Amino acid sequence: MSTYPVHSWFVALVGAVLLSWQTAATARSLPDFTELVEEASPAVVNISTRQNADPRAAGMQGGPGMQPGMPDLEGLPPIFREFFERGFPQGQAPQRQAQSLGSGFIISADGYVLTNNHVVAGADEIFVRLTDRRELSAELIGADPRSDLALLKIEAGEDLPVVRMGRSADLKAGEWVVAIGSPFGFDHSVTAGIVSAKGRALPNESYVPFIQTDVAINPGNSGGPLFNLDGEVVGINSQIFTRSGGFMGLSFSIPVDVAMDVVEQLKRDGTVRRGWLGVVIQEVNKDLAESFGLPKPAGALVAQVMPGGPGDEGGLQVGDVILSFNDEEIVMSSDLPHAVGRVRPGETATVTVMRDKERQKLEMKIGALPEEDQAAMPGSQPQSGSSAADNRLGVVVRDLTAEQKQNLDVQEGVMVAEVRQGPGAMVGLRPGDVITNLDNERIDTVKTFQQVVKDLPSNRSISMRVVRQGRASYITFRLGQ
Known part of the structure; x- marks a missing residue:
């Protein structure tokens, strides 16, 4: 009798045992979020608002179909703004009833609640709904639009459940995280994922190094907590990147280390003060790094220094590349x-710069970030007295008049009067641009400009500082033989 059937049965049995063992091992390796959710959920709340707007003016607030109670979305980039707008029905009649907008969480037993600024912006009344279904009126203690955070206070006794705070600085890419919130009004929905990256910079968000995750975040999650596996809050869910209006795998949270600093200032002062250098910076790319003698693209290139600002008084100059700030390496601008922004105004900071291809350390007193960004200086029209366009850049330039220097807030430079075919046109120079620096040489007159252009090297990155409508930036180009 053949033994083949017995052999096949034995192999199948062993295979089934191995598969079962592998499945069990895989299950054991995945995190169990049940205890975390049971412990943390009672401190997560739903936020709603009421805006007592004139119904006749409702259609004029923020675009067609925008309803009373909706947050102010004007400061958000369009690709982010679309996400929030899609969370609300469009084209309906204006209502005065409370609208469910987002989430929040209780950070102290006496009733302090943290959420996003855009969740409560423009609200006349704010309501917080607890897990026991109580809905309480909340007082806005303070808000910080730059970090998109708002601090609320509710009166509900002294025994409210609270979250435990962690340290976002300890997070690592690949670490599991959990979000709890009210997407589309579904209270205490739980989603999980991993940390995708840290220190992300987003458009128009200069003062928050966002945590990027792949946790599913949707309208209504805004302001809710992001937990690590120890059940500690490490972030506040704030934005997603989307082209469809829904979740696409890219979610962004405000680090709790940043948030708690904001909370302390809002509690104490009702507002937030940040450090300010008074400089305009730009990214250092490969060509700029070569031009400034850097071994690799790194740092923040100073394109403009505000006269009388902290950077100006501390000795920063146009063309400096800031490599570190208070011994913290500056990799990206x-x-x-x-x-x-983390430094208190009035404190002294140490700034390491690359200047003339040598490292220098500067000590300077940090100023306070102005409430509103300074407006760009008005441009001026070119005057007479230009150079010929027989230079290697193919541009006609003119000396600046005293009035133009004052209007443009520049000490020196030449104004582009005409752009003809050549490298100048290819790098985007326009009439009215002011060239103040070329190949790391200061440009004060047409004569200096022509001499520097004549001596420009071939087949190497060349930097040029250009002031356009009051804003300065560096561009790079190469000249052939």
């Missing part, structure tokens, strides 16, 4: 606002 977006790292600098985060670092400076």
